[in-house]
Amino acid sequence: MDAALRARLETRFGELLTGPVRQRHDETEMRIGPGSVPEVLRTLHDEPGLRFTLLADLCGVDTGTDLQVVYHLWSETTNDWLRVVADGLPREAPRVPSATFLWKGAEWLEREAWDMFGIVFEGNRDLRRILMPDDYDSFPLRKDFHLPDDASRSPGGGVRPMERANPPADATADTVRRRSPAG
Amino acid sequence: MALSPDGGVPGAGVPASGEAVPGSGEAAPAPGEGAAATDARPDDATQAIVVPNTLWTPADPGAYGGTPLDEAPELFMRRVEAEGIGRRDDARWGALDVVPTTADLVLDLIRANSLWPLLSGLACCAIEMMSTATSRNDIDRWGHFPFRASPRQADVLIVAGTLTTKMTGPLVRLWEEMPEPKWCVAMGDCTCSGGRYKRSYATVQGIDRVLPVDVYVPGCPPRPEGLLYAMMKLQQLIKDRRGHWRERSIGPTVPAGV
Amino acid sequence: MTSPTRPSLDDPALAIPVDRAGVFEPIPMARTERQQEFYSLRDGEMLINLGPQHPSTHGVLRIVLKISGEQVVDLDPVIGYLHRGVEKLCENADYHQAICYTDPLEYLASLFCEWSPVMAFEKLLDVQVPRRAEYIRVLAGELNRVASHTLYVGFFALDLGGITPVLWSYLERDEIVEILAALTGAKLLFNYFRIGGVNGDLNHEFMSRLGDWMSHASRQVEAGTALLNENEILVRRARGIGTLDRDTAMRMAVTGPNLRASGVPWDIRRAHPYSVYPELEFDVPTRSEGDCLARYLLRVDEIKQSLRIIDQCLHQMPDGPIMAKLPRLVRPRPGRAWAAIEGPRGLYGTYAISDGTDQPFRMRIHDPSFVHLQLLSLLVPGNLIADTMAINASLDPVMGGVDR
Numbered sequence: 122m123d124a125a126l127r128a129r130l131e132t133r134f135g136e137l138l139t140g141p142v143r144q145r146h147d148e149t150e151m152r153i154g155p156g157s158v159p160e161v162l163r164t165l166h167d168e169p170g171l172r173f174t175l176l177a178d179l180c181g182v183d184t185g186t187d188l189q190v191v192y193h194l195w196s197e198t199t200n201d202w203l204r205v206v207a208d209g210l211p212r213e214a215p216r217v218p219s220a221t222f223l224w225k226g227a228e229w230l231e232r233e234a235w236d237m238f239g240i241v242f243e244g245n246r247d248l249r250r251i252l253m254p255d256d257y258d259s260f261p262l263r264k265d266f267h268l269p270d271d272a273s274r275s276p277g278g279g280v281r282p283m284e285r286a287n288p289p290a291d292a293t294a295d296t297v298r299r300r301s302p303a304g
Numbered sequence: 305m306a307l308s309p310d311g312g313v314p315g316a317g318v319p320a321s322g323e324a325v326p327g328s329g330e331a332a333p334a335p336g337e338g339a340a341a342t343d344a345r346p347d348d349a350t351q352a353i354v355v356p357n358t359l360w361t362p363a364d365p366g367a368y369g370g371t372p373l374d375e376a377p378e379l380f381m382r383r384v385e386a387e388g389i390g391r392r393d394d395a396r397w398g399a400l401d402v403v404p405t406t407a408d409l410v411l412d413l414i415r416a417n418s419l420w421p422l423l424s425g426l427a428c429c430a431i432e433m434m435s436t437a438t439s440r441n442d443i444d445r446w447g448h449f450p451f452r453a454s455p456r457q458a459d460v461l462i463v464a465g466t467l468t469t470k471m472t473g474p475l476v477r478l479w480e481e482m483p484e485p486k487w488c489v490a491m492g493d494c495t496c497s498g499g500r501y502k503r504s505y506a507t508v509q510g511i512d513r514v515l516p517v518d519v520y521v522p523g524c525p526p527r528p529e530g531l532l533y534a535m536m537k538l539q540q541l542i543k544d545r546r547g548h549w550r551e552r553s554i555g556p557t558v559p560a561g562v
Numbered sequence: 563m564t565s566p567t568r569p570s571l572d573d574p575a576l577a578i579p580v581d582r583a584g585v586f587e588p589i590p591m592a593r594t595e596r597q598q599e600f601y602s603l604r605d606g607e608m609l610i611n612l613g614p615q616h617p618s619t620h621g622v623l624r625i626v627l628k629i630s631g632e633q634v635v636d637l638d639p640v641i642g643y644l645h646r647g648v649e650k651l652c653e654n655a656d657y658h659q660a661i662c663y664t665d666p667l668e669y670l671a672s673l674f675c676e677w678s679p680v681m682a683f684e685k686l687l688d689v690q691v692p693r694r695a696e697y698i699r700v701l702a703g704e705l706n707r708v709a710s711h712t713l714y715v716g717f718f719a720l721d722l723g724g725i726t727p728v729l730w731s732y733l734e735r736d737e738i739v740e741i742l743a744a745l746t747g748a749k750l751l752f753n754y755f756r757i758g759g760v761n762g763d764l765n766h767e768f769m770s771r772l773g774d775w776m777s778h779a780s781r782q783v784e785a786g787t788a789l790l791n792e793n794e795i796l797v798r799r800a801r802g803i804g805t806l807d808r809d810t811a812m813r814m815a816v817t818g819p820n821l822r823a824s825g826v827p828w829d830i831r832r833a834h835p836y837s838v839y840p841e842l843e844f845d846v847p848t849r850s851e852g853d854c855l856a857r858y859l860l861r862v863d864e865i866k867q868s869l870r871i872i873d874q875c876l877h878q879m880p881d882g883p884i885m886a887k888l889p890r891l892v893r894p895r896p897g898r899a900w901a902a903i904e905g906p907r908g909l910y911g912t913y914a915i916s917d918g919t920d921q922p923f924r925m926r927i928h929d930p931s932f933v934h935l936q937l938l939s940l941l942v943p944g945n946l947i948a949d950t951m952a953i954n955a956s957l958d959p960v961m962g963g964v965d966r
Binding site for chain 1: 593594595596597641642645647649650651654685812813814815816817828833834897898899900902909911913915924926928932933935936965966
């Protein structure tokens with residue numbers, strides 16, 4: 122829990138942050154809008170007081186209402202991991218600038234986020250399916266994609282006779298399972 | 305296979321509707337046949353329920369032990385068990401009726417003791433399969449060490465690891481490229497039934513949905529001793545001419561005269 | 563998305579479009595810039611497909627090579643042949659059940675695959691793991707690291723054509739996993755770590771087997787690698803091939819031994835310590851050449867360091883409980899946690915989001931091999947086809963983790 126890091130981030134990125142910088146255990150989390158991703162990542166990478174040169178992870182998150190892209194970074198200037206959350210991507214057309222200009226290794230991580238969530242990374246030269254077959258239609262990790270045995274919640278479920286005979290009373294096919302985002 | 309209504313085979317009249325009526329009235333069945341067939345009804349549990357084959361007769365009268373099926377249908381199944389008719393490779397070697405059974409036995413032994421698996425390790429079970437192949441649990445003791453890279457040279461496909469929907473195409477292609485005789489071993493829980501990925505959207509819940517499996521090896525992953533037991537069981541299947549291969553090799557798909 | 567409440571198999575939305583059934587696209591439609599660049603062939607170039615079934619891929623990896631003669635001009639790895647949907651399955655399971663799904667990801671380093679999510683869940687729950695459990699985790703983890711690196715040595719030589727070292731490696735590895743089986747009950751997918759501790763305490767069989775093995779372990783490592791280190795074929799096929807320099811490695815988000823072989827002495831156990839690693843004395847081997855041989859020699863050095871750590875764990879093992887008290891069904895308060903550990907292949911991280919229910923809301927697993935496979939299209943072009951296998955083997959990918 123590095124209070125100095127929090128102060129540095131808040132002074133440096135003041136207006137770009139969409140929420141307070143939160144800290145828990147050994148992680149510091151900052152939230153930004155999707156448009157400011159290149160600027161923020163570039164600053165985090167280059168500025169001498171920050172020097173977050175190691176990209177540890179890049180992933181997508183479906184909060185139920187919106188999509189997010191989450192970056193985890195490491196710097197030798199601090200003991201904390203830094204989490205950058207690009208929040209508020211709309212479900213119909215989620216678009217985020219790509220981080221491949223900074224870390225070429227983010228290419229496949231972004232491809233995976235596209236494959237699993239449908240998040241379009243503008244500037245990624247190779248945005249195609251990576252884990253699912255090329256002609257796959259859905260985005261598996263979205264909250265409205267249900268596993269086949271979730272008969273009540275999946276349009277393709279209910280294949281077995283028992284599932285068709287006994288659906289839950291409030292089941293509709295487009296129910297998203299969890300409505301409240303996790304924070 | 306030609307239908308030979310007049311090939312001197314009694315009782316081979318083919319009803320147009322294709323239903324197998326025992327002792328159909330048009331042809332004159334053998335004296336014992338009709339009576340025995342009508343007597344063999346479910347009331348008598350000791351009698352085999354035999355529906356005489358009126359649909360299809362082999363073109364080669366030497367096949368299936370050289371005995372026309374229709375002569376004594378109620379006794380045929382017993383004769384099959386007793387004489388081991390089904391164990392002879394008749395449908396393939398119809399012309400070589402004189403080949404003695406000993407050669408078949410030797411061929412079976414050759415096949416069983418020299419099964420070359422295909423290197424088709426998909427996931428974690430592949431590590432245990434390689435452990436079976438290496439010094440501590442040496443599968444070379446049974447002659448199965450050469451894991452061939454090419455399916456054209458392999459006898460048995462040991463599917464070791466989870467089969468995903470994306471991998472199904474290549475794997476079935478590998479299976480089809482393997483020449484007969486070939487066998488398939490499902491190693492690990494994922495290949496037997498889907499295992500811990502039974503609920504997953506991207507896996508095939510058991511490879512028997514896409515391939516004909518001869519031996520299933522449960523375990524996650526199965527111990528090398530388990531895979532060795534499975535290979536020994538497969539050897540027994542081969543020697544007994546059981547398993548899927550028998551249906552595939554003997555039957556209507558084999559061209560006449562081969 | 564509108565669908566009938568009672569789904570029916572006659573629903574036209576579920577039908578497979580007939581015109582696409584059975585269509586095999588040998589060269590996929592080039593949809594992206596990179597694909598257009600890759601699938602446009604100049605005079606004399608040819609596309610060759612390597613995999614997904616191939617004796618030298620570490621699992622089901624498909625590599626499309628663009629070659630000009632024997633030289634590789636470009637390279638496109640295709641993965642996903644082992645994608646089992648683990649992250650989705652974990653969202654539909656309890657926290658304890660989710661740990662069981664993570665074992666077969668990097669199946670050679672199964673304990674590390676459990677360690678990272680377990681640490682993330684412990685952060686969510688604010689659980690303090692007893693010291694004895696931490697020491698046992700480190701002990702078992704380092705044993706698993708030795709087993710994984712031993713297999714790496716064997717597979718590296720196998721992919722370059724040598725059959726003997728893999729037989730020796732498997733002998734060594736089988737002994738190590740029998741030791742771990744005495745402790746955990748399993749040989750490959752251990753299912754040993756729990757949220758708050760480990761499953762079972764050290765027992766007599768484990769200690770005696772471990773003692774026997776430790777007495778000759780380092781000599782065995784020396785003997786096993788002596789055959790290879792001076793072997794002219796291996797050295798000529800690995801030295802200078804697939805050189806990865808520092809800046810490229812940082813740009814490609816490379817971690818672990820691949821990064822340390824390129825000159826960056828970054829090891830999470832020292833850079834961002836976790837568990838009881840601050841109390842243990844070990845070096846972080848680093849090499850600066852960055853070629854295949856450096857990556858191989860580095861992992862051999864790491865085996866020796868792991869033996870040091872195991873020795874210290876045995877001597878410093880504290881007494882106490884092996885598991886913190888936790889309810890059967892855990893419900894952490896809503897929040898997010900990230901935990902990263904140093905696995906045998908690099909940074910293995912878990913990002914867990916909790917929404918207050920008994921199932922994780924999101925469990926993201928970051929696998930190092932996934933990121934490292936991107937290096938193939940950087941390092942291989944310019945080399946011969948046979949060097950593809952050398953470079954692939956030296957990066958040590960495990961497809962279970964790549965595809966998840």
